[in-house]
Amino acid sequence: VMRAWVLLSAVLWYLTGVGWQRSSLLSKKGFIYGKPGHPVKIYVKLHQNSPVLICMDFVRSRKETVDPTYLWVGPNEKTLTGNNRMNITTTGKLIVIDFMEALSGLYTCTLxxxxxxxxxxxxxxxxxxYDFMIFVNPFAPGWRSACNASADCEDITNHNILQARDRIEEFFRSQAYIFYHHFNETLPAMHFVDHSFQVVRLDSCRPGFGKNEGLHSNCASCCVVCSPGTFSPDVDVTCQTCVSVHIYGAKSCPTPNRNQHCED
Known part of the structure; x- marks a missing residue:
């Protein structure tokens, strides 16, 4: 009896929605409005532009606003004016250009x-x-072409993997048939056992990224940049704890300075 146990390693990225597209705060024009008292979580593809962030809540946007002014502050409490990666309009709209790991964090606008x-x-x-928590997931230019410009890369990926599984299974079945009918006098009888072929899903994230259902429940199936205090050195799906990390997307845990001493 010939058993065909084959393991297919597949990285099943979650692309559709990536959090912000499914948000109830997303308008028909693709704008994301703030929510007073509650930070809005947004997930942006690596090296892509962020969605349009509105320094206003949806209810306020439907009312007359007299002499509005807008002040955007980014991570590390730095004012965003004068930054060529930050496209801020006179009406308080913000777009972050070419998003990278280091740009992740809290973006605050005061109206x-x-x-x-x-x-x-x-x-x-x-x-x-209005607070916006922006995180990056590891998609970069080139991934979309691998999915034939589909809006649902995960669906295309799963379809291709299942198609490969069916073809490999058919290969083993045909090999068993050929050996049995054409080489039965010179080779031992061989049989393919139906349903003995298995495909096992193996998730992985690129270094500096991981999955966290607790912090990112609306993007639980996608890889998200590791937050400060954590790091990921390999293709694991979990960001490990490291108190000496103070940046997003850390790939290593710095060794504490041996010359430093703890004080009582």
Whole structure:
């Protein structure tokens, strides 16, 4: 009896949606609005532009806003003006150009506008803060062409893998038939056992990325850049803890300086 046990290693990336496309805060025009008091999580493909972030919530956008001003602050609390990777419009829209691991983090916008009391014509300045947590997943230019420009790369990948499985299974079945009918006098009888061929899914993420269903429940099946305090040195799917890491996408854990001493 010939048993065909073949392992197909497949990286099944999750491309459709990547978090922000499925967000209820995404408008028909592809804009993502802020949500007062709650950070909005967004997942951007590596080396792609971010979606358009609006320094305003959807309810406010449907009302008249008098003399609005916008102040965007990025990771490390740095003002985003004057940065050629940050495209900020006069109406408070932000697009991050050519997103990279180091650009991951908290993006905050403060909207200031005036309200006028009809009775006294008194002006009051109102300020609202909107937080956007932007993470990167490891897709880069070239992946889309491998999926024949499909909007659902995961579906195409799964289809191709299953098609390969069927063809390999048919190969073993035909080999057993050929050996049995044409070489039965010179070779021992061989048989292919149906359903003995298996395909096992093996997930992996590139170094500096991992999966975290707790922190990224709306993107649990995709690889996300490792947050500060964690790192991933290989193709594992888990970011390991490292307190000395202070950046996104770390691939190693720095060795503590031996000259440093702990203080009581």
């Amino acid at each position: 200031s506008y005036k309200t006028v009391k009809a009775e006294t014509q008194e002006e009051t300045v109102v300020k609202k803060r």
